[in-house]
Amino acid sequence: MKITVPDIGDFQDIAVIEVLVQPGDTVAVETSLLTLESDKATMEVPSPVAGRIAAVHVKAGDKVSMGSHIVDLEDAATSSSETKSPVGESVVPVSPPPAASTSGEVMEVRVPDIGDFNDVAIIEVLVQPGDAIVAEAPLLTLESDKATMEVPAPFAGIVQEVLVKTGIKINMGDLIARVTVTDAPIIALQVAEEPPISPAPSGPVPELRNAPLPPVVEPAISSKPHASPSVRRFARELSADLSKIKGSGPRGRILKSDVQAYVKAVLKSGDESSGRGLPKVPPIDFSQFGDIELHPLSRIRQLSSSYLHRNWVVAPHVTQFIEADITDMEDFRQSLAEEAKKEGYRMTPLAFFIRAAVMALKQFPHFNASLHEDEKCLVYKKYFNIGVAVDTPSGLLVPVLRNADKKGLADIARELAEISARAREGKIKAEEMQGGCFTISSLGGIGGLFFTPILNLPEVAILGVSRAATRPHWDGKAFVPRLMLPLSLSYDHRVIDGADGARFIMYYSELLSDIRRLAL
Template sequence: MADVKEARVPDIGGKPVPIIEILVKVGDTVEKDQSLLTLESDKATMEVPAPFAGVIKELKVKVGDEVNDNDVIALVEAAGDAPAAKADAPKQEEKAAPAPAAAAPAPAAAAAPAPSASKASGPLNVNVPDIGGKPVPIIEVMVKVGDTVEKDQSLMTLESDKATMDIPAPAAGVIKELKVKVGDEVNDGDLIAIMEGEGGEAAPAAAPQAAAPAPAPAAAAPAPAATKADVPVGGAPRTPPVSFDASVIMPGNAPYASPAIRAFARELGVDVAQVKGSGRGGRIQREDISGYVKNVMTSGAVPSAGGAAAGGGNGLSLLPWPKVDFSKFGEIEEKPLGRIPKISAANLARNWAMIPHVTQFEDADITELEAFRKKLGEENKDLKVTPLVFQIKAVVAALKKFPTFNASLDAAGETLTLKKYFNVGIAVDTPDGLVVPVIRDADKKGLLELAAELGEISKKARDKKLTAADMSGGCFSISSLGGIGGTAFTPIVNAPEVAILGVSKAAMKPVWNGKEFVPRLMLPLSLSYDHRVIDGALAARFAVYLAQQLGDIRRLLL
């Protein structure tokens, strides 16, 4: 008979953190590693997973409660032989002691960086704080060399599969050197930047006030936040490809709010860019969103409800999203959007808004390729050799022929980074949504080796075991719908890449060979590209060359 076990808070750094959302209720059946609740400190949002599968029998916490390492959050009637969380029990006594000092975390945190921040006039290293001992990718760098930053201003953002975290500046000063870039993975203590500390400004006063309840730092924070919003990171962005001002979603202008707060704002139809944050460094809190809504309701004003789309520099103001009571017309069912679609939505909206897309279409004659593929499959019955394997090899050949496609454009649209390696991202359809794992060094692998790796990484994606490393470092992406159908589509470029290949279902068509029409198996290709980097003529040449590679598999050996 299954027994009732305790679900506990993992190691979160030894400081109380408030619960902002509970994702389950009593009676729910949960899987191992399914998120139970969401915690949010002033610098990170984190989901607490179920340590084992089972049924929620009792919730020990509620929204607004603060929890610490190893606190019991729920009782779960475990299913099967899942490992119990009691191994962490000895740690509870060790970590129970900080509770009396819970009122003093802010002074303690402020006191540590103060000596470095006060009269530092020489180089100051900026290191990654304790993030749990596992590599985490950088998804955004908010400053550039030469920028003047304030103490606690966010320098960059890290994002694992469970949390997003900003790394703050330990002191006021000037960025002299950046040691990392977007896509790099960092770990505890890694050097990410070198600053030149500012000597003799307001920083010396921070040390005497560290023991106070900290109203002074909070009061001083809005000024630097406003200054930061006035100057876009990396210079002025190029003319946006759509009819609204895309500059407001550039990293330097993005409102300072966690993913959970942004989600809360979206639920209420609030544009976070219109909200003034009351937290440290101008960070937007939940109560700031609520206060903004109350103010709008009492004043009768109409809130801006679309971020960048709500009103751009060209004067365009879009209508608010329509709110309809669909139940008036018939039976309905509401279903929350999953985590992967939510993340994808933000990325796709940014990519579509900021990249001027053009799609080039081409057909490839794969009659001989398909015959060879089937023969190869018969000779290797323990291995699934799919058409995608040949498409990867053809893409690599085309990237070598046209290196502009194997590149990335920086956020300012001024610098193109050409890559000398060939990592190909493959869109994989999973029950939870679309993910894009990366096949690394595809140029160094044969067809059978690629087939084996493709099978492994696809299974890993469907089993929800992909890591951040599995999905980073891509040069070019392939989205294949050949197994489903369709004749053509316009895939969205996966920034910071500059192109993506869409593949539809092959079909037998009559093709004129100069004397007569003959049946040939034709594969539709859809090449979307960033028109800032690639012009139409180059895209057409790339697509034609790619079709030639697929049309004559002997070319793939060259």
């Protein structure tokens, strides 16, 4: 039977980010075959019928649309009947280990054919020695410049040795682990009349190695949560612990919506670990004072509300203020304005602010870092991606200008105009708002003097820019008119102390005041 992509709504050329089956797998009705991701949503393609996978016609990184041929399915009598657990849940049979392996044998696991990819970076190791795994359980997450993919286990067993680590690059055929094969199903143990037990941390599980296997209670799972690479990345960005999230997808798979619901629940719960252990504002019936109207917040504003509140309570903010003399910078910018206009773009002050930010981050590398999740070390970044807050009708968006250190003022100005326009039109993609190192929030076009910008975690600093104004400035002999720009630098006091905050903003101010430095 030829299986094609069903009606997935108004989507065309959607990227396949994960292939969940391979030839020989037995699938039930609604078993997920692929994970797709557009700029608006992540979705899975389920199998419309039960059977055995005969061939897979797509791979991670391909793009598909409604009607695209994805797999061939052959009818299998054994695949149409599903095993039922005592609680009534269906269990998809696990593919047996390769014929060449026997129970108790230690087998090498190598990187399979991952398509036209070489030197692919490992961004996550999902198992460790002692873990009990089933066939197809994810072992590693890899990321190239085109796709994110997982390396599955070819058979069930106990992990004896892991030979790779996060950050290294691997190719097809590289040895990644050694696993003791088991020819019996690895199962999750249950004790009668005992309440459910939280998943234990990954590590050795001697009971599974030495004890006789009791009757099957539920399908095996690896010690790591069942989620796609994109969902794992999304959870990391929100500092959400996947082990605490119950998946609503097929076979308990954690979906993006599950992560969002979990984060929202934590923020509303008043959990002290989230920094929300504060008394709630009592509800008020405002209609008792006069006529009212209810207007729902946009999706962006709802999400921003949770993120900004989390960032504010999690990171201790300090804000440093200064005024930069940009008289010479503005004269130089004006001299470039006419030429830029002829070439079809505007040379805005923000291009200079971005250029100066890159130079300041190079001078103070710990501002171009993020606090590691264990809060015991810093992750220093060797790239310079600058986020720019854009005011849109739906709320605040922060598109990211990537590799700003490799671009001149004209290139920055052109790209800035292009991504800002798409953000205001609602056409910006989610990935274009990820990977920032430092954010600039400019209110110069509106007005005001100073303000306290809220950090865009996991970044450790953000710069607020207000409207420049001509003020009298003492040059040592007399007061002269100079164009002064108010700057507000907020930073995470867990990472940056006050002295370094002052040094950074002083250096940044000097860069804007002496434009010759920007050419260095």
